[in-house]
Amino acid sequence: MIEVRDLRRTYRGRLGRPAVDALRGVSFDVAAGQRFGIVGESGSGKSTLVRLLAALDTPTGGTISFRGTRIDGVPERRLKFLRDELQIVFQDPMGSLDPRMRVRDIICEPLKRRDDERLAELLDAVGLPLDAASRYPHQFSGGQRQRISIARALAPDPKVLIADEPVSALDVSVRAQILNLLADLVERYELTLVFVSHDLSVVRHVCDTVAVMRRGEIVELGDVEQVYQQPLHEYTRELIAAAPTLRAALARFQEG
Amino acid sequence: MTVLAVRGLSVSVGDTELVKDVSLEIGAGERVGLIGESGSGKSLTASAVMGLLPEELDVSGSVELDGRQLLGMPERELSRLRGRAMSMVFQEPMTALNPSMQVGKQVAEVMRLHRTNQDPRAAAVDLLDRVRLPDPRRAAKAYPHQLSGGQRQRVMLAMALANNPSLLICDEPTTALDVTVQAQILDLILANTQGSALLFITHDLAVVATVCERVLVMYDGQIVESGLVLDVFTAPQHRYTQQLLASSDLESTDENGRLKTVSHD
Numbered sequence: 292m293i294e295v296r297d298l299r300r301t302y303r304g305r306l307g308r309p310a311v312d313a314l315r316g317v318s319f320d321v322a323a324g325q326r327f328g329i330v331g332e333s334g335s336g337k338s339t340l341v342r343l344l345a346a347l348d349t350p351t352g353g354t355i356s357f358r359g360t361r362i363d364g365v366p367e368r369r370l371k372f373l374r375d376e377l378q379i380v381f382q383d384p385m386g387s388l389d390p391r392m393r394v395r396d397i398i399c400e401p402l403k404r405r406d407d408e409r410l411a412e413l414l415d416a417v418g419l420p421l422d423a424a425s426r427y428p429h430q431f432s433g434g435q436r437q438r439i440s441i442a443r444a445l446a447p448d449p450k451v452l453i454a455d456e457p458v459s460a461l462d463v464s465v466r467a468q469i470l471n472l473l474a475d476l477v478e479r480y481e482l483t484l485v486f487v488s489h490d491l492s493v494v495r496h497v498c499d500t501v502a503v504m505r506r507g508e509i510v511e512l513g514d515v516e517q518v519y520q521q522p523l524h525e526y527t528r529e530l531i532a533a534a535p536t537l538r539a540a541l542a543r544f545q546e547g
Numbered sequence: 548m549t550v551l552a553v554r555g556l557s558v559s560v561g562d563t564e565l566v567k568d569v570s571l572e573i574g575a576g577e578r579v580g581l582i583g584e585s586g587s588g589k590s591l592t593a594s595a596v597m598g599l600l601p602e603e604l605d606v607s608g609s610v611e612l613d614g615r616q617l618l619g620m621p622e623r624e625l626s627r628l629r630g631r632a633m634s635m636v637f638q639e640p641m642t643a644l645n646p647s648m649q650v651g652k653q654v655a656e657v658m659r660l661h662r663t664n665q666d667p668r669a670a671a672v673d674l675l676d677r678v679r680l681p682d683p684r685r686a687a688k689a690y691p692h693q694l695s696g697g698q699r700q701r702v703m704l705a706m707a708l709a710n711n712p713s714l715l716i717c718d719e720p721t722t723a724l725d726v727t728v729q730a731q732i733l734d735l736i737l738a739n740t741q742g743s744a745l746l747f748i749t750h751d752l753a754v755v756a757t758v759c760e761r762v763l764v765m766y767d768g769q770i771v772e773s774g775l776v777l778d779v780f781t782a783p784q785h786r787y788t789q790q791l792l793a794s795s796d797l798e799s800t801d802e803n804g805r806l807k808t809v810s811h812d
Contacts, residue, residue, distance in 0.1 A: 332725035333696065433585065462584040462750045467794035467806035474805060489725055496797040496806070533730040537780065537795065540756030544777040 292358060292451060292483050293321040293344065299352035300339050313339040315507040316353065323450075326477065326484045328498030328515060330491050330530070336507040337487050341455050344485065345379055346370050358450075374401075378444035382456035384436035388428040394439055395424040401446045413442040416479070417472060434465035438472065445476065452477070453485045458493065470497060491530055495519050503527050548575045550713045550744035551596065556608035558591050558600065565604070566591050567768040573744040575713070578737075580755035580776065581748045582791070583765030584809075589748045592765070593716050596746075597635055598625040613713055631661045634707040636736075638719035640699035644691040650702045651675065651687025657709040674705040678735055697728035701735070708739050715740055718748045733758055752795050756780060764788045 300314040314336045321327045331337040342348040343355060346362045355363045362373055378401075381387040388397055398413055399405050414421055417438040428436055437457060444452060454473065458466040474497070477484050486497050494501050494515060501518050503511040503526065511524040522528045551573045558566035566588040573579050581589050594600045596610050598617055610617040612633060617625065637643045645653055654674055655667035664670045675683035678701040691699055700720060707715055717736060721729040736745070737758060747758050755762055755776065762779050764772040764787065772785040783789045793799065793807035800806055 332727060463752065463795040464584055464791055464809035467808045471805045471808065492797050496800075529727060533727040535730070535733075535751075535753035535757045537753045537756055537792075540753055541777060541780055543757075544775075 292323045292325070293485075294356040294359075295319050295344075295353070296355075297353040298340070298343060298350050298355065300336075300343060300348070301351045312507050314343070314350070317504075317507070317509055318353075319502055319509065319512060321451075321483060321485060323483055324481065325500060326486065326498040328494035328501040329485065329487045329504060330489065330494050330501055331504035332489055332530075334506070335504040337504055338455070339507075340504070341379070341453055341485075341487055344453060345377060346373055375447040376449050377451040377453065378447065378449040379453045379455060380437070380440050380444050380457050382459050384433070384440045385428065387440055388436060388443075390428055392427070393424065394419075394426055394428070394431075397428070397439060398424075398443045398446055401443060409446065413445055416445065416476065417442040432465075433461055434468060437461065437469050441469075441472065441476070445480065448480075449482070451483045451485065453487070455487045456489065457486075459488065459490070466493075473497065490534065491519065491527075492534060492536070503530070549573070550575050550577075550613060551746070552609070552611040553592075553596065554609040554611075556592065556595055556610060557606070558588070558595055559605050560603060565768055566595065568608075569765075569768075569770055571763055571770065571773070573714070573746060575744055576742055577761065578740070578745040578747060578759045580759035580762040581746060581765060582750060582752060582755055582762060584750060584791075587765040588768040589765050590718055593635065593718055593746065593748055596714075597629060597633065597716065598622070627661070630657050630706075630712075631663065631710045632712055633714040633716070634710070634712045635716040635718065636700070636703050636707050636720045638722050640696070640703045641691060643703055644699060646691055649688050649690060650694070650699075654687075654702065654705050654709060657706050661710055663710045670709075671705070674709055675702070677708070677739065678702070678705045679731075680705075695728075697724055697732065700724060700728075700732055704732070704735060704739070712743055714744045714746070716746045716748070719750070720747075721754065722749065722751070729754075752780065752792065764791070 296318050298314055298317045302311045302313055304310040329337050329340065343350050350363050354361060357373055395410060398410055410424060411421060414423060419438050428439065458469050461469060476482065486494060488494050498515050501515040502509045505526050511518055511527050518527060522531060549572050553569060553571045556566060556569040557564055569592055583589050595606055600606060606618060651671045654671035658664040658667040658670055672683050672687050675686055680686040680698060680701050721732050724732060749755055759776055762776045763770050766787040772779060772788045779788060780792060783792055790809040794809050
């Protein structure tokens with residue numbers, strides 16, 4: 292589905308500051324139907340990678356192919372197919388939903404026409420009531436807003452869904468609902484999922500494969516269970532050790 | 548020794564009660580977690596204690612710090628306590644810091660305002676060192692935007708600790724940080740609040756269990772459960788606590804591989 296080879300992106304330094312190598316030669320494949328996780332902390336290059344995968348930015352070097360067609364450095368007018376087949380859900384729905392548009396228009400915008408039947412189907416798929424259509428984003432909670440952006444992403448019937456930290460801004464209880472919703476939708480619409488997160492335990496729950504990124508490079512790539520249980524790279528081990536888990540924390544009390 | 552004693556605290560706007568009859572006590576050296584989802588009233592409770600509630604909200608009940616009643620205290624007196632006897636660390640350090648002032652000066656200001664130190668400038672550098680900012684002398688001259696999120700949170704912590712407060716309130720202090728940075732900040736909070744009363748607000752159960760001994764669970768403006776972390780997290784009594792724990796556990800799923808969720812009915 293997606294083929295990335297030796298991908299590089301350097302941001303030019305401004306005001307005398309040195310240039311930043313956000314991506315330093317990244318290669319991987321995402322197969323159809325895969326749930327591919329990308330884990331990394333601030334500055335690891337994961338957001339740059341997302342922008343390049345969605346052809347919202349041009350790489351400094353390397354190639355990206357989507358279903359066999361190159362999408363790097365291709366002018367926007369020839370990316371129509373990609374805009375329908377690949378969709379993104381962002382972390383902060385308030386920042387990615389136009390506050391002045393009604394939910395109906397937000398969801399139908401990628402369709403370029405009003406389609407009430409499709410709208411009803413999408414609202415139902417993401418678990419929102421029909422009367423949500425006539426309201427505005429600020430009238431919803433964070434979890435509901437994320438449902439709106441998922442409905443919008445699904446509107447053009449994409450093959451690939453990129454979820455960029457979709458649950459990082461949400462409470463744990465809402466997080467569980469949205470993760471379950473994503474799992475349902477991926478199954479129902481046979482989506483290929485690229486799931487980006489700073490939290491390896493969330494990726495472990497959602498994905499089958501994971502790429503661990505640090506400073507613009509993939510330091511480890513493989514089956515998510517294997518990476519989590521037997522991390523090969525020092526940095527992956529550090530990530531796992533740093534994340535607090537309820538079990539480990541409670542063990543502290545039980546030891547006395 | 549009880550540092551903070553809150554009794555029957557209610558916060559309301561018009562006829563709507565947002566915080567309902569909340570009571571809690573924290574002793575010196577005690578670390579208490581306050582958990583619950585967005586809108587449950589955690590932050591309002593903290594703001595009520597600090598005397599930082601918006602004017603249109605009505606407060607009733609009692610908030611005592613070291614035996615002094617804070618509710619109804621004139622702002623002039625309250626502001627002498629804030630930053631000295633009690634201080635607070637917020638989630639987003641970028642909005643809590645002054646963008647046009649060097650961070651060393653901001654830390655020194657806390658001590659200058661309260662006249663707690665003869666040489667606040669040098670003390671500020673010491674404090675920045677204590678929260679393990681690399682090269683504290685140079686860091687003191689930096690502006691907030693020149694620091695990373697984790698470094699900014701260290702500065703916030705230095706300001707909060709500057710006058711050895713009896714009560715430190717942390718409101719989601721690590722939610723916006725990377726996991727490896729979060730672990731360092733939590734260690735710092737633990738190491739620097741040995742004698743203080745700590746009220747730690749978060750929705751992350753694993754973080755609470757790492758930092759606190761006791762925990763209070765808030766739901767719909769009320770404390771629905773409280774007790775030792777171990778007891779509450781291993782044998783939750785209230786239905787909301789049970790569901791919250793189940794939904795946060797990414798390793799336990801139903802027969803379809805789905806996570807357990809909280810039902811609001």
